[in-house]
Amino acid sequence: MDVAAVARCVRKSCYVSPSFGDSDLLRRFLRSSLSERSTNSDPTSGRKCLKLRGKIHRRLSFIRPITATDKSISSPSSDCAGETQQINGKKKNIVWHDCPVTKSDRQELIKQKGCVIWITGLSGSGKSSLACALSRALHNRGNLSYILDGDNVRYGLNSDLSFGAEDRAENIRRVGEVAKLFADAGIICIASLISPYRRERTACRALLPQGDFIEVFMDVPLHVCEARDPKGLYKRARAGKIKGFTGVDDPYEPPLDCEIVIQNNRDKGVSSSSSSLTEMAEIVVSYLDKNGYLKTP
Ligand SMILES: Nc1ncnc2c1ncn2[C@@H]1O[C@H](COP(=O)(O)OS(=O)(=O)O)[C@@H](OP(=O)(O)O)[C@H]1O
Ligand SMILES: Nc1ncnc2c1ncn2[C@@H]1O[C@H](COP(=O)(O)OP(=O)(O)O)[C@@H](O)[C@H]1O
Numbered sequence: 001m002d003v004a005a006v007a008r009c010v011r012k013s014c015y016v017s018p019s020f021g022d023s024d025l026l027r028r029f030l031r032s033s034l035s036e037r038s039t040n041s042d043p044t045s046g047r048k049c050l051k052l053r054g055k056i057h058r059r060l061s062f063i064r065p066i067t068a069t070d071k072s073i074s075s076p077s078s079d080c081a082g083e084t085q086q087i088n089g090k091k092k093n094i095v096w097h098d099c100p101v102t103k104s105d106r107q108e109l110i111k112q113k114g115c116v117i118w119i120t121g122l123s124g125s126g127k128s129s130l131a132c133a134l135s136r137a138l139h140n141r142g143n144l145s146y147i148l149d150g151d152n153v154r155y156g157l158n159s160d161l162s163f164g165a166e167d168r169a170e171n172i173r174r175v176g177e178v179a180k181l182f183a184d185a186g187i188i189c190i191a192s193l194i195s196p197y198r199r200e201r202t203a204c205r206a207l208l209p210q211g212d213f214i215e216v217f218m219d220v221p222l223h224v225c226e227a228r229d230p231k232g233l234y235k236r237a238r239a240g241k242i243k244g245f246t247g248v249d250d251p252y253e254p255p256l257d258c259e260i261v262i263q264n265n266r267d268k269g270v271s272s273s274s275s276s277l278t279e280m281a282e283i284v285v286s287y288l289d290k291n292g293y294l295k296t297p
Helices: 003-012 023-033 103-110 127-141 165-184 198-206 222-228 233-238 274-290
Strands: 039-041 048-052 055-057 085-087 090-092 115-120 145-149 188-192 213-219 260-263
Touching (some): 115 165, 127 145, 127 213, 165 198, 198 213
Parallel strands (some): 115 188, 115 213, 145 188
Antiparallel strands (some): 048 055
């Protein structure tokens, strides 16, 4: 059994000495203390305990429970002996591994608060344009952001997924999970996907701490998106060459209650100028500023 595994056993028992509240200290202590790396059963209690410097140490009265510091990336309770974990109702032989460098440390380093800006709307509603304008505006202010664009993610991570309902749901789920990791890194993650289903968007929201999922709805009517049609996809969908195209013969469920609504009824031309994109980006930047995401929390 290695040191990490022993540390997991200590964590599994949910107790640690107050002087080892920091997991790095605990790790160093274990590394220096373990002469024989093994676990044994305490004959009196039947509990697992550590064999340190040849002695068996039982749980002592000064020990206290470990508390989770960050709920967005929380360590699920694990079974150290069998190393099993229930995930989505399935038993898996995996154990959460903590790192002493926390989300707060990272946020302190880059002087901002990680979050997810989730831009949803029909194809052609301006999601990617807003994502880029927003990323530029944040960059100019010295804030770090990263875009997860639906089209782009489908080139790699999600290249195995189609546009059927089940695959769209999986597409959204995966991007939601990746976005959560970016937010945990302290980055302002801009996810720009059609994400047509309310249920999946709500599930992505639930992955993050309260307030850190900021949903932006591009409220642009279908006929406007269709008139823009920069990729000629609506035309192909109307001609029956693409089946299940969102807004044409596939559903889009607009948000009922989201943080920001951006309305744009204009066709291409005037309003796609950089000034209107800057204005839209500014709406989001103001929201982030007002809610404390653009400085150290
Ligand atoms: N059937 C169908 N329906 C909708 N969109 C389609 C379809 N087939 C291809 N495309 C192109 O894929 C882009 C949308 O991908 P997303 O990953 O954002 O879609 S989804 O969230 O999984 O619904 C979308 O890009 P955007 O125009 O940027 O939205 C389209 O270019
Ligand atoms: N505010 C706007 N007004 C008019 N046209 C816009 C606006 N924003 C984007 N566009 C144009 O609409 C088209 C679709 O924009 P895009 O950002 O690719 O949308 P989406 O990512 O939702 O498919 C592009 O040709 C873009 O230049």
